[in-house]
Amino acid sequence: HAEAEVWGAVPVLEAMAADGLVRRRPAGWYPAADDHAPHAEVDIRGTGGAEVVIVDATDGRMLGTIDSVRARSQVHPGALYLHQGESFVVDELDLDDGLALCHPEVPEWTTSAREQVSIDMVETLESVEAGPVTLSLAEVEVTTLVTGYQRRLRGGEILDVTPLDLPPTTLATRAVVYTLTPQLLRVAGLEEADWPGALHAAEHAAIGLLPLVATCDRWDIGGVSTALHADTGLPTVFVYDGYAGGAGFAERGYRRAATWLGATLEAIRACECESGCPSCIQSPKCGNGNDPLSKQGAVALLAEVVGQLRAV
Structure with missing residues (x-):
């Protein structure tokens, strides 16, 4: 509790308590005893809005995901996309549906x-x-x-x-x-x-x-x-x-x-x-x-x- 006051975190903890994420005890603040998994809400691939799924259109295989902000510069139509040593060229980017379709290709050029x-x-x-x-x-x-x-x-x-x-x-x-x-x-x-x-x-x-x-x-x-x-x-x-x-x-x-x-x-x-x-x-x-x-x-x-x- 003392640390929360030192770091000015009490208002944040009170807001989290109102949302049922933490509970206050005499000894301090503790996670709420439920099945909530906070790590599941953190996107390790970016913080740029909705997720875009990158798919090999020739076989339906999902290659990866990317946030919609980075998708504009990295998986736009015509972009060269690299995945685990394989190269693909993007055919279509649909930001509304969160989908980028590509096909395998090994071109002599790169894109930026x-x-x-x-x-x-x-x-x-x-x-x-x-x-x-x-x-x-x-x-x-x-x-x-x-x-x-x-x-x-x-x-x-x-x-x-x-x-x-x-x-x-x-x-x-x-x-x-x-x-x-x-x-x-x-x-x-x-x-x-x-x-x-x-x-x-x-x-x-x-x-x-x-x-x-x-x-x-x-x-x-x-x-x-x-x-x-x-x-x-x-x-x-x-x-x-x-x-x-x-x-x-x-x-x-x-x-x-x-x-x-x-x-x-x-x-x-x-x-x-x-x-x-x-x-x-x-x-x-x-x-x-x-x-x-x-x-x-x-x-x-x-x-x-x-x-x-x-x-x-």
Whole structure:
């Protein structure tokens, strides 16, 4: 009982008691003595809404399941889907019925979804002013629209881009956000035409390094960068939790921003590639095909941001 009070969990426990999930005893709170199995209500494959069943249409075999949000980018019509060493091409995705039909095929190409992601600031929870840099922890709403997919040969050559007509998804979550003034970017030696690539590359690299300070990997988080965001009126980078309501990853990034972004800067600097590679600024899940990206721009930008944060 004392722990419940320390962690501020009493209102939650009282609500659970009202639902019959727990009971209060003189010694504390205990699970209700019934057949309720809470683990059965937790989807270990995702938190993105209704489940989609993936079926081999040639024999009716169920290959797996996926949540409806991830289904849009991973089992859309035309997508290459891998299952236990076998490859399949998706023929149909029915989100209403929760069904993706595919057939076995071993093509010479891979697929990657193209997305448009927009993000709205709902509420700023905390913020720190560091001169021309503002760091914030915010409630945000992320809207994702899968617009098409790209087929690429295994050697890297792009075959084609096919449009898709799928409904958008919206995610209410938390993000760590930093803004920069245009003057700071110019001090960093960046022309306005260079800003999108520098911001985008810095965003990708920061997503890859967030696991240094938070228990996550890049597939648990997402990001958006823009040279002019409607809510901030400034060049802005968002790194957000990929789970409804947030999962604490963005908050860890906010709390340890100087360490996190400093490590991001050093990782890009230390990479021996000339203009960017998967080890530094390219992302395997970028919905824009890793374009535009500027490695040198990201280094210049992050050097200024980290310097300002460390001076606070």
